[in-house]
Amino acid sequence: MYSEEFNQFLNEISKEPLHVIDATNSLESYFPILISSKNKDLQSFDISSSAAWEIYINSFLNKHKAKIAFGGYLEKRNIYDRSDYFKNISENEKRNIHLGIDLWCCEKTKVLAVLDGEVHSFKNNNNFGDYGPTILLKHQIKKEIFYTLYGHLSLKSIESIKIGDTFLKGNSIGFLGDSSVNGDYAPHLHFQIIRDLQDNFGDYPGVSSKENIAFYKKNCPNPNLLLKLVR
Template sequence: MNFSNYLHSLTEEFTPIVEYTSKEDYIQIDLSVHQKILKEAHTLSSLWFQQFIENFVSSHNKKVAIGGYLEVRNLYNRSTYFTSTKINSRNIHLGIDIWSPAHTAVLLPLDGKIHSLQNNINHGDYGPTIIVEHEYQAQTFYSLYGHLSLTSLNGIEINSKLKAGEVLGYLGKPEENGDYAPHLHFQIIKDLEGNRGDYPGVCAAKDLEFYKSNCPDPNLLLKFK
Protein backbone atom coordinates (compact mmCIF):
# COMPACT_ATOMS: atom_id res chain seq x y z
CA MET A 1 0.00 0.00 0.00
CA ASN A 2 1.45 3.38 -0.95
CA PHE A 3 1.68 6.13 1.65
CA SER A 4 -1.30 8.12 0.39
CA ASN A 5 -3.59 5.07 0.48
CA TYR A 6 -2.22 4.20 3.91
CA LEU A 7 -3.09 7.66 5.25
CA HIS A 8 -6.57 7.48 3.78
CA SER A 9 -7.16 4.14 5.51
CA LEU A 10 -6.47 5.51 9.00
CA THR A 11 -9.77 7.41 9.30
CA GLU A 12 -13.25 6.56 8.09
CA GLU A 13 -14.90 9.99 8.07
CA PHE A 14 -14.36 13.69 8.72
CA THR A 15 -11.78 14.00 11.50
CA PRO A 16 -11.59 17.50 13.04
CA ILE A 17 -8.34 18.91 14.39
CA VAL A 18 -9.88 21.97 16.04
CA GLU A 19 -12.75 22.20 18.49
CA TYR A 20 -15.42 22.66 15.82
CA THR A 21 -16.37 19.03 15.28
CA SER A 22 -19.19 19.35 12.74
CA LYS A 23 -18.17 19.22 9.08
CA GLU A 24 -20.99 21.71 8.41
CA ASP A 25 -19.06 24.41 10.31
CA TYR A 26 -16.28 24.46 7.68
CA ILE A 27 -15.95 26.18 4.34
CA GLN A 28 -13.08 25.92 1.88
CA ILE A 29 -11.28 29.15 1.07
CA ASP A 30 -9.02 30.13 -1.84
CA LEU A 31 -6.00 32.19 -0.78
CA SER A 32 -4.01 31.61 -3.95
CA VAL A 33 -2.45 34.03 -6.42
CA HIS A 34 -5.74 33.91 -8.34
CA GLN A 35 -7.42 36.00 -5.64
CA LYS A 36 -6.99 39.53 -6.98
CA ILE A 37 -7.67 41.20 -3.64
CA LEU A 38 -4.78 39.27 -2.08
CA LYS A 39 -2.28 40.87 -4.46
CA GLU A 40 -2.70 44.26 -2.81
CA ALA A 41 -0.26 45.73 -0.30
CA HIS A 42 -2.75 45.77 2.55
CA THR A 43 -2.55 41.97 2.79
CA LEU A 44 0.76 42.53 4.58
CA SER A 45 -1.30 43.37 7.66
CA SER A 46 -2.30 40.39 9.81
CA LEU A 47 -5.16 42.50 11.17
CA TRP A 48 -6.53 43.14 7.65
CA PHE A 49 -6.15 39.48 6.78
CA GLN A 50 -7.94 38.40 9.96
CA GLN A 51 -10.88 40.66 9.08
CA PHE A 52 -10.88 39.30 5.51
CA ILE A 53 -11.11 35.72 6.81
CA GLU A 54 -13.79 36.56 9.39
CA ASN A 55 -15.91 38.35 6.78
CA PHE A 56 -15.63 35.41 4.40
CA VAL A 57 -16.63 32.87 7.05
CA SER A 58 -19.54 34.89 8.42
CA SER A 59 -20.88 35.71 4.94
CA HIS A 60 -21.25 31.96 4.34
CA ASN A 61 -22.76 31.35 7.78
CA LYS A 62 -19.87 29.08 8.76
CA LYS A 63 -17.37 29.05 11.63
CA VAL A 64 -14.07 27.87 10.14
CA ALA A 65 -12.24 28.41 6.84
CA ILE A 66 -10.03 25.59 5.62
CA GLY A 67 -7.78 24.70 2.71
CA GLY A 68 -4.55 25.60 1.00
CA TYR A 69 -2.74 22.36 0.12
CA LEU A 70 -0.25 23.05 -2.72
CA GLU A 71 -1.75 26.53 -3.08
CA VAL A 72 0.58 29.07 -4.72
CA ARG A 73 0.33 32.22 -2.59
CA ASN A 74 1.45 35.84 -2.67
CA LEU A 75 1.20 35.94 1.11
CA TYR A 76 4.82 34.93 1.60
CA ASN A 77 6.24 37.82 -0.43
CA ARG A 78 6.15 39.98 2.68
CA SER A 79 8.93 38.00 4.38
CA THR A 80 12.57 37.57 3.36
CA TYR A 81 12.40 34.21 5.12
CA PHE A 82 10.67 32.90 1.96
CA THR A 83 12.23 35.10 -0.74
CA SER A 84 16.01 34.92 -0.25
CA THR A 85 16.68 34.44 -3.98
CA LYS A 86 14.46 34.28 -7.06
CA ILE A 87 15.19 30.61 -7.79
CA ASN A 88 14.67 29.62 -4.16
CA SER A 89 11.62 31.80 -3.56
CA ARG A 90 9.12 29.66 -1.66
CA ASN A 91 5.40 30.21 -2.24
CA ILE A 92 3.76 26.75 -2.50
CA HIS A 93 1.92 25.75 0.66
CA LEU A 94 2.55 22.17 1.82
CA GLY A 95 -0.09 21.75 4.49
CA ILE A 96 -3.62 22.88 5.08
CA ASP A 97 -4.67 25.89 7.13
CA ILE A 98 -7.59 25.98 9.52
CA TRP A 99 -8.54 29.65 10.01
CA SER A 100 -10.26 30.16 13.34
CA PRO A 101 -10.04 32.66 16.23
CA ALA A 102 -7.09 32.80 18.61
CA HIS A 103 -7.40 30.40 21.56
CA THR A 104 -9.34 27.83 19.49
CA ALA A 105 -8.42 24.39 20.81
CA VAL A 106 -6.34 22.11 18.55
CA LEU A 107 -7.24 18.42 18.69
CA LEU A 108 -5.05 15.44 17.88
CA PRO A 109 -6.56 13.44 14.97
CA LEU A 110 -4.79 10.17 15.83
CA ASP A 111 -2.97 8.58 18.74
CA GLY A 112 0.67 9.63 18.90
CA LYS A 113 3.54 10.88 21.02
CA ILE A 114 5.31 14.21 21.22
CA HIS A 115 8.31 14.17 18.92
CA SER A 116 9.55 17.75 19.32
CA LEU A 117 8.54 21.35 19.83
CA GLN A 118 10.00 24.79 19.16
CA ASN A 119 9.16 28.45 18.87
CA ASN A 120 10.15 29.33 15.29
CA ILE A 121 10.51 33.08 15.54
CA ASN A 122 11.40 34.25 12.01
CA HIS A 123 8.93 36.77 10.61
CA GLY A 124 6.32 34.74 8.73
CA ASP A 125 7.45 31.49 10.34
CA TYR A 126 5.35 29.03 12.38
CA GLY A 127 5.85 30.59 15.79
CA PRO A 128 5.14 27.95 18.46
CA THR A 129 5.18 24.53 16.82
CA ILE A 130 4.59 20.94 17.93
CA ILE A 131 5.45 17.81 15.95
CA VAL A 132 3.74 14.53 16.84
CA GLU A 133 4.98 11.07 15.88
CA HIS A 134 2.45 8.43 14.84
CA GLU A 135 2.92 4.71 14.30
CA TYR A 136 0.29 2.46 12.74
CA GLN A 137 0.74 -0.89 11.02
CA ALA A 138 4.53 -0.66 11.46
CA GLN A 139 4.56 2.65 9.54
CA THR A 140 5.88 5.81 11.22
CA PHE A 141 4.98 9.34 10.12
CA TYR A 142 4.63 12.79 11.65
CA SER A 143 2.09 15.58 11.94
CA LEU A 144 3.08 19.22 12.41
CA TYR A 145 1.00 21.90 14.16
CA GLY A 146 2.18 25.46 13.59
CA HIS A 147 1.07 28.97 14.67
CA LEU A 148 0.08 27.89 18.18
CA SER A 149 0.00 30.05 21.29
CA LEU A 150 3.14 30.29 23.41
CA THR A 151 1.29 28.69 26.32
CA SER A 152 0.74 25.61 24.15
CA LEU A 153 4.42 24.74 24.64
CA ASN A 154 4.22 24.88 28.43
CA GLY A 155 4.56 21.54 30.22
CA ILE A 156 4.97 19.53 27.01
CA GLU A 157 7.31 16.57 27.46
CA ILE A 158 9.08 14.79 24.63
CA ASN A 159 7.77 11.22 24.08
CA SER A 160 4.64 11.83 26.15
CA LYS A 161 1.74 9.86 24.67
CA LEU A 162 -1.53 11.40 23.52
CA LYS A 163 -4.85 9.94 22.44
CA ALA A 164 -6.90 10.94 19.42
CA GLY A 165 -9.25 13.78 20.33
CA GLU A 166 -7.06 15.18 23.11
CA VAL A 167 -6.30 18.92 23.15
CA LEU A 168 -2.76 19.46 21.90
CA GLY A 169 -2.71 23.24 22.20
CA TYR A 170 -4.42 26.48 21.16
CA LEU A 171 -4.18 28.87 18.24
CA GLY A 172 -1.93 31.86 18.80
CA LYS A 173 -2.40 35.58 18.23
CA PRO A 174 -0.45 37.41 15.48
CA GLU A 175 2.16 38.71 17.88
CA GLU A 176 3.15 35.17 18.83
CA ASN A 177 2.27 33.05 15.77
CA GLY A 178 4.64 34.48 13.14
CA ASP A 179 2.45 37.55 12.44
CA TYR A 180 -0.52 35.86 10.79
CA ALA A 181 -4.25 35.97 11.28
CA PRO A 182 -4.96 33.18 13.81
CA HIS A 183 -4.94 29.76 12.20
CA LEU A 184 -3.47 26.29 12.41
CA HIS A 185 -0.97 25.02 9.86
CA PHE A 186 -1.40 21.24 9.75
CA GLN A 187 1.01 19.13 7.74
CA ILE A 188 1.70 15.42 7.29
CA ILE A 189 5.37 14.47 6.94
CA LYS A 190 6.68 11.05 5.98
CA ASP A 191 10.36 11.75 6.66
CA LEU A 192 11.41 14.62 8.91
CA GLU A 193 14.93 14.48 7.46
CA GLY A 194 16.44 14.93 10.92
CA ASN A 195 14.44 18.06 11.77
CA ARG A 196 13.06 18.71 15.24
CA GLY A 197 10.39 21.28 16.07
CA ASP A 198 10.39 22.54 12.50
CA TYR A 199 9.99 21.41 8.90
CA PRO A 200 9.41 23.41 5.70
CA GLY A 201 5.74 24.26 5.26
CA VAL A 202 6.25 26.18 2.02
CA CYS A 203 8.44 25.15 -0.91
CA ALA A 204 9.84 26.47 -4.19
CA ALA A 205 8.53 25.15 -7.50
CA LYS A 206 11.84 23.40 -8.20
CA ASP A 207 11.39 21.24 -5.08
CA LEU A 208 7.69 20.51 -5.46
CA GLU A 209 7.88 16.89 -6.60
CA PHE A 210 9.90 15.86 -3.56
CA TYR A 211 7.64 17.64 -1.10
CA LYS A 212 4.43 16.35 -2.73
CA SER A 213 5.73 12.85 -2.03
CA ASN A 214 7.04 13.54 1.47
CA CYS A 215 4.10 15.75 2.55
CA PRO A 216 0.89 14.33 1.03
CA ASP A 217 -2.48 16.05 1.19
CA PRO A 218 -3.66 16.15 4.85
CA ASN A 219 -7.21 15.78 3.57
CA LEU A 220 -6.43 12.10 3.01
CA LEU A 221 -6.58 11.89 6.79
CA LEU A 222 -9.07 14.64 7.69
CA LYS A 223 -11.63 14.06 4.91
CA PHE A 224 -13.13 17.57 5.05
CA LYS A 225 -14.14 17.36 1.39
Protein backbone atom coordinates in the same frame (compact mmCIF):
# COMPACT_ATOMS: atom_id res chain seq x y z
CA MET B 1 5.72 2.14 0.68
CA TYR B 2 5.59 4.07 -2.56
CA SER B 3 3.94 7.47 -2.30
CA GLU B 4 0.64 6.34 -3.85
CA GLU B 5 0.52 3.32 -1.55
CA PHE B 6 1.20 5.55 1.44
CA ASN B 7 -1.55 7.94 0.36
CA GLN B 8 -3.96 5.02 0.20
CA PHE B 9 -2.77 3.88 3.63
CA LEU B 10 -3.49 7.33 5.09
CA ASN B 11 -6.89 7.50 3.44
CA GLU B 12 -7.86 4.10 4.87
CA ILE B 13 -6.89 4.92 8.47
CA SER B 14 -10.41 6.25 9.02
CA LYS B 15 -13.52 6.21 6.89
CA GLU B 16 -14.83 9.16 8.90
CA PRO B 17 -13.26 12.66 8.91
CA LEU B 18 -10.66 13.11 11.64
CA HIS B 19 -10.71 16.25 13.75
CA VAL B 20 -7.72 18.53 14.23
CA ILE B 21 -9.75 21.55 15.43
CA ASP B 22 -12.26 21.63 18.30
CA ALA B 23 -14.55 18.69 17.50
CA THR B 24 -17.68 20.59 18.54
CA ASN B 25 -17.50 22.18 15.07
CA SER B 26 -19.43 20.08 12.57
CA LEU B 27 -18.33 19.58 8.96
CA GLU B 28 -21.11 21.97 7.94
CA SER B 29 -19.26 24.79 9.75
CA TYR B 30 -16.21 24.51 7.42
CA PHE B 31 -15.92 26.46 4.17
CA PRO B 32 -13.07 26.35 1.58
CA ILE B 33 -10.96 29.45 0.99
CA LEU B 34 -8.31 30.43 -1.59
CA ILE B 35 -5.21 32.32 -0.46
CA SER B 36 -3.69 32.38 -3.94
CA SER B 37 -3.71 35.15 -6.54
CA LYS B 38 -6.84 33.51 -7.96
CA ASN B 39 -8.74 35.09 -5.07
CA LYS B 40 -9.41 38.63 -6.31
CA ASP B 41 -10.58 39.66 -2.81
CA LEU B 42 -6.91 39.75 -1.80
CA GLN B 43 -6.45 42.82 -4.00
CA SER B 44 -8.83 44.79 -1.78
CA PHE B 45 -6.67 44.93 1.37
CA ASP B 46 -3.05 45.02 2.52
CA ILE B 47 -2.01 41.36 2.57
CA SER B 48 1.16 42.25 4.51
CA SER B 49 -1.00 43.25 7.50
CA SER B 50 -2.12 40.55 9.94
CA ALA B 51 -4.82 42.92 11.27
CA ALA B 52 -6.22 43.35 7.74
CA TRP B 53 -6.12 39.58 7.25
CA GLU B 54 -8.06 39.02 10.45
CA ILE B 55 -10.76 41.45 9.33
CA TYR B 56 -10.94 39.71 5.96
CA ILE B 57 -11.12 36.19 7.45
CA ASN B 58 -13.85 37.20 9.90
CA SER B 59 -15.82 38.84 7.08
CA PHE B 60 -15.35 35.74 4.90
CA LEU B 61 -16.63 33.44 7.67
CA ASN B 62 -19.63 35.66 8.35
CA LYS B 63 -20.45 35.86 4.64
CA HIS B 64 -20.47 32.07 4.31
CA LYS B 65 -22.03 31.42 7.73
CA ALA B 66 -19.01 29.33 8.66
CA LYS B 67 -16.75 28.96 11.67
CA ILE B 68 -13.62 27.61 9.97
CA ALA B 69 -12.14 28.43 6.55
CA PHE B 70 -9.81 25.77 5.21
CA GLY B 71 -7.54 24.93 2.30
CA GLY B 72 -4.17 25.62 0.78
CA TYR B 73 -2.51 22.28 0.01
CA LEU B 74 -0.01 22.85 -2.86
CA GLU B 75 -1.42 26.35 -3.28
CA LYS B 76 0.98 28.96 -4.71
CA ARG B 77 0.78 32.09 -2.57
CA ASN B 78 2.02 35.66 -2.82
CA ILE B 79 1.58 36.35 0.89
CA TYR B 80 5.08 35.04 1.66
CA ASP B 81 6.66 37.85 -0.38
CA ARG B 82 6.29 40.10 2.65
CA SER B 83 8.95 38.14 4.56
CA ASP B 84 12.64 37.83 3.70
CA TYR B 85 12.52 34.46 5.46
CA PHE B 86 10.94 32.96 2.31
CA LYS B 87 12.84 34.88 -0.35
CA ASN B 88 15.68 33.44 -2.38
CA ILE B 89 17.53 34.39 -5.56
CA SER B 90 15.37 33.15 -8.42
CA GLU B 91 11.66 32.60 -9.00
CA ASN B 92 12.22 28.82 -9.01
CA GLU B 93 13.96 29.02 -5.63
CA LYS B 94 11.33 31.21 -3.97
CA ARG B 95 9.39 29.21 -1.36
CA ASN B 96 5.74 29.96 -2.02
CA ILE B 97 3.98 26.59 -2.54
CA HIS B 98 2.08 25.59 0.60
CA LEU B 99 2.60 22.04 1.90
CA GLY B 100 -0.14 21.76 4.52
CA ILE B 101 -3.76 22.68 5.09
CA ASP B 102 -4.58 25.91 6.90
CA LEU B 103 -7.64 26.14 9.11
CA TRP B 104 -8.58 29.77 9.79
CA CYS B 105 -10.68 30.43 12.90
CA CYS B 106 -10.60 32.24 16.24
CA GLU B 107 -7.54 32.51 18.45
CA LYS B 108 -7.59 30.18 21.47
CA THR B 109 -9.46 27.55 19.42
CA LYS B 110 -8.62 24.09 20.73
CA VAL B 111 -6.17 22.08 18.60
CA LEU B 112 -6.45 18.27 18.66
CA ALA B 113 -4.14 15.34 18.02
CA VAL B 114 -5.43 13.95 14.74
CA LEU B 115 -4.33 10.41 15.72
CA ASP B 116 -2.76 8.65 18.70
CA GLY B 117 0.83 9.80 18.94
CA GLU B 118 3.68 11.09 21.05
CA VAL B 119 5.49 14.41 21.11
CA HIS B 120 8.52 14.14 18.85
CA SER B 121 9.58 17.77 19.37
CA PHE B 122 8.33 21.31 19.80
CA LYS B 123 9.76 24.79 19.31
CA ASN B 124 8.90 28.46 19.02
CA ASN B 125 9.84 29.23 15.41
CA ASN B 126 9.75 32.97 15.89
CA ASN B 127 11.04 34.30 12.56
CA PHE B 128 8.71 36.86 10.99
CA GLY B 129 6.25 34.89 8.85
CA ASP B 130 7.21 31.56 10.45
CA TYR B 131 5.10 29.09 12.47
CA GLY B 132 5.57 30.56 15.92
CA PRO B 133 4.95 27.84 18.55
CA THR B 134 4.94 24.44 16.84
CA ILE B 135 4.37 20.84 17.94
CA LEU B 136 5.36 17.70 16.01
CA LEU B 137 3.70 14.39 16.86
CA LYS B 138 5.09 10.99 15.91
CA HIS B 139 2.62 8.29 14.87
CA GLN B 140 3.07 4.56 14.32
CA ILE B 141 0.28 2.52 12.72
CA LYS B 142 1.22 -1.06 11.94
CA LYS B 143 4.79 -0.71 10.61
CA GLU B 144 4.36 2.82 9.26
CA ILE B 145 5.91 5.75 11.11
CA PHE B 146 5.02 9.30 10.14
CA TYR B 147 4.60 12.74 11.71
CA THR B 148 2.05 15.51 11.96
CA LEU B 149 2.93 19.17 12.44
CA TYR B 150 0.76 21.75 14.20
CA GLY B 151 1.91 25.32 13.65
CA HIS B 152 0.84 28.85 14.74
CA LEU B 153 -0.07 27.79 18.27
CA SER B 154 -0.14 29.86 21.45
CA LEU B 155 2.97 30.12 23.62
CA LYS B 156 1.08 28.37 26.42
CA SER B 157 0.71 25.33 24.15
CA ILE B 158 4.42 24.51 24.43
CA GLU B 159 5.06 25.62 28.03
CA SER B 160 4.29 22.37 29.83
CA ILE B 161 4.66 19.57 27.27
CA LYS B 162 7.66 17.23 27.12
CA ILE B 163 9.21 15.07 24.41
CA GLY B 164 7.62 11.64 24.65
CA ASP B 165 4.30 12.85 26.06
CA THR B 166 1.50 10.78 24.56
CA PHE B 167 -1.80 12.04 23.20
CA LEU B 168 -4.77 9.99 22.12
CA LYS B 169 -6.72 10.87 18.99
CA GLY B 170 -8.90 13.86 19.78
CA ASN B 171 -6.92 14.97 22.85
CA SER B 172 -6.23 18.69 23.05
CA ILE B 173 -2.55 19.41 22.41
CA GLY B 174 -2.79 23.20 22.48
CA PHE B 175 -4.60 26.31 21.25
CA LEU B 176 -4.30 28.72 18.36
CA GLY B 177 -2.11 31.77 18.95
CA ASP B 178 -2.73 35.36 17.94
CA SER B 179 -0.67 37.46 15.54
CA SER B 180 1.73 38.58 18.28
CA VAL B 181 3.15 35.05 18.60
CA ASN B 182 2.10 33.06 15.50
CA GLY B 183 4.44 34.60 12.93
CA ASP B 184 2.23 37.67 12.42
CA TYR B 185 -0.77 36.03 10.77
CA ALA B 186 -4.50 36.04 11.40
CA PRO B 187 -5.18 33.13 13.79
CA HIS B 188 -5.09 29.76 12.06
CA LEU B 189 -3.67 26.25 12.30
CA HIS B 190 -1.11 25.00 9.81
CA PHE B 191 -1.54 21.21 9.74
CA GLN B 192 0.90 19.04 7.78
CA ILE B 193 1.74 15.35 7.35
CA ILE B 194 5.43 14.42 7.03
CA ARG B 195 6.91 11.03 6.17
CA ASP B 196 10.63 11.76 6.70
CA LEU B 197 11.52 14.59 9.09
CA GLN B 198 15.06 14.76 7.69
CA ASP B 199 16.53 15.34 11.17
CA ASN B 200 14.37 18.42 11.78
CA PHE B 201 13.40 19.21 15.36
CA GLY B 202 10.35 21.25 16.28
CA ASP B 203 10.16 22.50 12.72
CA TYR B 204 9.81 21.38 9.11
CA PRO B 205 9.39 23.40 5.90
CA GLY B 206 5.74 24.25 5.36
CA VAL B 207 6.35 25.98 2.05
CA SER B 208 8.33 24.70 -0.96
CA SER B 209 10.05 26.24 -3.92
CA LYS B 210 9.04 25.18 -7.43
CA GLU B 211 12.35 23.38 -7.95
CA ASN B 212 11.84 21.18 -4.85
CA ILE B 213 8.12 20.55 -5.03
CA ALA B 214 8.38 17.02 -6.50
CA PHE B 215 10.20 15.83 -3.37
CA TYR B 216 7.96 17.65 -0.90
CA LYS B 217 4.77 16.50 -2.59
CA LYS B 218 5.85 12.90 -1.92
CA ASN B 219 7.16 13.59 1.58
CA CYS B 220 4.19 15.71 2.67
CA PRO B 221 0.96 14.03 1.49
CA ASN B 222 -2.33 15.89 1.35
CA PRO B 223 -3.64 16.29 4.93
CA ASN B 224 -7.15 15.95 3.56
CA LEU B 225 -6.48 12.20 3.30
CA LEU B 226 -7.07 12.26 7.07
CA LEU B 227 -9.33 15.29 7.53
CA LYS B 228 -11.65 14.49 4.59
CA LEU B 229 -12.97 18.05 4.46
CA VAL B 230 -13.58 18.05 0.70
CA ARG B 231 -16.65 15.95 0.08
